[in-house]
Amino acid sequence: MSSTQYTKKIALIDCNSFYVSCERLFNPKIRNKPVVVLSSNDGCIISRSNEAKALGIKMGEPYFKARNIIIKNNVHVFSSNYSLYGDLSRRVMRTLKRFNSEIEIYSIDEAFLDLSNFPDEEIENVGKEIRDVVLQWTGIPTSIGIAKTKTLSKVANHIAKKTKSGVVNLINIKDIDPILEKVEVNDIWGVGKKLTNFFIKNGIHNAKQLKNVSNTWIKKNSNVLSSRTAMELRGISCIDLETTSAKRKSCVVSRSFAKKVEKLQELRESITGYCLNAAEKIRSESLIAKSITVFIRTSPFQNQSAYYANSKTVDLPIATDNSIEIVKNALSVLKDIFKNGYRYQKAGIMLSYLSDSKGNKNLFSSIEDDKIKSLMKTIDDTNYKFGRSTLSLASAGINKKWNIKRQHYSKIDTSDFHYLPKIKAI
């Protein structure tokens, strides 16, 4: 044991059953009880407490299929509350940034954090400290995996979820093979359904076997992504931390309907709403869109009625963030793909070829443009203050029969004083 070492160290911090943890934060009664959170429209189960997992409730399972187990076992059910989860996510990420600004926010409940600046021998304790601080400051429990590459830190995290301390460190492990041997190939980051089948067919069942497969074989028989994954398992970093939050390239807004929709008018209302949402989103990120895609489809699960799905893209002559422009184009595309006589289940729009709107004044910008800009800003500011869709367009409709279902909504809003938990003085 000699001098202090500073090898490359990446931590993956993952919030445990994140949406369930968020609901529990404001509802102590459901701690240590089985809890699930549903996807939009109360369609599928997308977050489960450990107690719910133990009952055999599966990730992504349709709610109606699990309903019997849920009722029988008194499982607490919540519709998703994304503004709450988004808010708590930001608090967690802010806390993590105190340990190092080199952070990649990978999803709403996960972040990669570069910890190379801490000495190797201290790293496990640093991991434990991060976990304690996040829990204390935000109330959210996490699991932490630390290793030399992103893929290995995912593996470490996978194991950490099953351990009591919640922290697993693979830095300077003498022999990693016995650990990798216990990780099934389908649990490796980057290996999905298709690749799992391919690997198993070729005798590769676990992470140790994938790590030891020859580079030439994998490149010849699979693709660069697989070879990168294998390299990363060997401890050679191929996937960099993306710390500068790159601007997104597309923006999708889509929803399933609570009730099937048959009329063009109702589709028009929904598409208008999605456009307004998406336009507001890209404006808040100073982006403009060059193309708009509209898609509609009937349910793929109901085999007795005919299936119809279609989409169409329109390229705009000039990239824009103007809601009115976007709605107008989307509705005209919708008219082209709409067919009578179908029961539509879902619709959506996508804005793509997004680019920076700042310093990007086009040749044709005019006083008219400035007027539109200030109108959009007024709409955004008002909606921010008084809630979404305070100001809207007439085509968005008023009576939205098709609008989403949220039967188990917790109604917690961290930006509203009415929902602050009350503390009684003793």
Next chain:
DNA sequence: TCTGGGGTCCTAGGACCC
């Protein structure tokens, strides 16, 4: 009756050109 929503990246194959 009831099956989420939002992203990125890679690749094969077609179109086109020389």
Next chain:
DNA sequence: TCTGGGGTCCTAGGACCC
């Protein structure tokens, strides 16, 4: 008249992630 090989660029769709 018939026939070639190779390069680039674009796009749709697939696979993967959470």
